[in-house]
Amino acid sequence: MALNLCKNKLIHALLFTTLAGISLATVAKVIPAEQLNLQELTPTEDQRLATVNMVQLLRRHYEKIPLNDQSSVKIFDRYLENLDPDRRYFLVQDINAFEKYRHKLDNDLKTGNLRHAFEIFNRYQARVKQHLLFNLKLLKRGVNRFNFAIKETLETDRKNAHWSVTHTEQQSLWRKILKDRILRLKLAGKEDKEIAKLLTKRFNNQLNRLHQNNNEDAYQIFVNAFTQIYDPHTQYFSPRRAENFDINMSLKLEGIGAVLQSEDEYTKVVRLVNKGPADKAGQLKPADKIVGVGQGTDGDIVDVIGWRLDEVVELIRGKKDTIVRLEVLPSGSNSTGPGKVYSIKRDTVKLEEQSAQKKLFSIKEKGKSFKVGIIQIPTFYIDFKSAQAGDPNYRSTTRDVKRLLKELEKEKIDGLVIDLRNNGGGSLQEANELTGLFIKQGPTVVVKDSFGRVDTQEDPDSSIYYDGPMVVLVNRLSASASEIFAGAMQDYRRALVVGSQTFGKGTVQSIQPLNHGQLKYTLAKFYRISGQSTQHQGIMPDIHFPAVYNTEEIGESSLPDALPWDTIKPVRHTPYQASIPEMMLLQKKHNQRIQSSPDFIYIQDQLNYQRELEKQTAISLNEKQRQDELKQRQEQRLSIENIFRKAKGKNVYKDYSDFEKIAAEESQKEQDDLPVEDDAYLFEAGNVLVDYIQLKHRIAANDNVF
Structure with a gap:
């Protein structure tokens, strides 16, 4: 028509x-x-x-x-x-x-x-x-x-x-x-x-x-x-883009660790590689738009609006330990003001930095101290080359987590938090084997192909390496293999899943060479053992934490023509308990706690501020009005920051320029240096775990006090 x-x-x-x-x-x-x-x-x-x-x-x-x-x-x-x-x-x-x-x-x-x-x-x-x-x-x-x-x-x-x-x-x-x-x-x-x-x-x-x-x-x-009418992960790679794709998959690329795409005239950040240079710098965020690229600490920033994606990528790439400066329009801001300039040191993403790490901290509740173990898993990895070469000490997610569990067992932990935030996935084999560490036996995930054939993955090891109370922490950037593991823990009722709705990437792709370029297309779909797809909807947590990322901008459901969520026949499995008891009570206690938490009040104030900006669909071209709006937003942001700093016993910022200068310096600190108590989501996951432990003890003792 x-x-x-x-x-x-x-x-x-x-x-x-x-x-x-x-x-x-x-x-x-x-x-x-x-x-x-x-x-x-x-x-x-x-x-x-x-x-x-x-x-x-x-x-x-x-x-x-x-x-x-x-x-x-x-x-x-x-x-x-x-x-x-x-x-x-x-x-x-x-x-x-x-x-x-x-x-x-x-x-x-x-x-x-x-x-x-x-x-x-x-x-x-x-x-x-x-x-x-x-x-x-x-x-x-x-x-x-x-x-x-x-x-x-x-x-x-x-x-x-x-x-x-x-x-x-x-x-x-x-x-x-x-x-x-x-x-x-x-x-x-x-x-x-x-x-x-x-x-x-x-x-x-x-x-x-x-x-x-x-x-x-x-x-x-x-x-x-x-x-892409088939789904957003099905795409053609030209010969040049196919070469770039192969470089990215080999993990040999030296750069900032960011996945980029073109959007209108801009280069948009899709996601950051966990533990990569940009992720560590703590400034660049998903959905930010890159408008300029500069080399070194003082090189001219080249305007890249309207450039092709491969050309922008070439500018951002560079030798290890060199500096690249990005001029960025922050996501959701409607960009009425000037952009921000972020400095990032280029590096390679090392396997040891992507490997699972442990932390330990204590939570005191009603005079009793609970020792909480944390295992952070940035990705589901395996050193295929070393494994195929017969190296008995090859690295993998499951092997590293086994070792960490033994170390935490010696510490006599009361409970365990598995942190899968920002974990974009990786090896299906590792997601399957990691699930097996926490169950005795049974299915872990179902893969259904385009011909309707169903393949059920099973726990390959009948041993259970940890059977204590457990929480799995996820967010919107937890995807693919992360969702398989979190979904299995939820379906077996083996752990509480806490955090926010996950990404929803529940499809499997294959690369096929063409006479000219390559085709990546979707040939299968993941399903949980409960029969639910992880596609589109992702994993819905048992206990919901405030979501940091806008689901309309980030996640599978934000992508056009994403395959739908659906179900298949459940796979026979035996849950570890009839139900998670008193779930509403656990959610209520979490809600009460964050209402008086300076960290979560700050997070909520930031989210409200961001959502107000996102509502704006038109901008003024009157200089005075635009200056007034910019000043008002800076005052709002400064107020949010100073309320938080005052609540945390820190010195307040004198003005907005003072905030920008100090905040930029503080963001350069690596996230690994952050104490658990200063990581609001991780600390609250520990609090929920302690509530869960106490609830189980109360039920076992037939005690009504909680």
């Missing part, structure tokens, strides 16, 4: 005029690529063959999606969304011109016909160049031509906005976007000349990159619009 606008929107669009008299044509013409000195990109025979091969391979995908008109519509919409997510480049006339392909892309893919997809990409490139030339023309007229005293706003959430009808309407949007970028730099203390120079350089760089785009860039965007 052709795209139509309702009558009032059409009238509004036709009457739309720009402020400050900045306007070009009232109706846009499709400027041929050759007039813009752009190369007309065309597909290759290798790409055609790879496309046909992909269509055949995806018949094995777990989700049996037929390639028909219905899926063609999804591919069409996804392709346009990938190219122009904020609807700032294409015009209504462009979209209407593309409509004839809406129901044809399925047949195009089957035959390897890429001409229509490339036609759309070439039109996109032409519109982007028009946008960049427009920006450069306005900058040439002078930054002082922009009026920051008038009341004007820019909508920042444009995912459901209409495409512009006229070039005049489109240019008004472009002018506002440019005005916002200028205002951000003014708020960062930059002068007009410096702003004009920086932005002119940025847009010229983007023009140069636009001219360097090749058929592989067009092909990759289109075929991933196709592959």
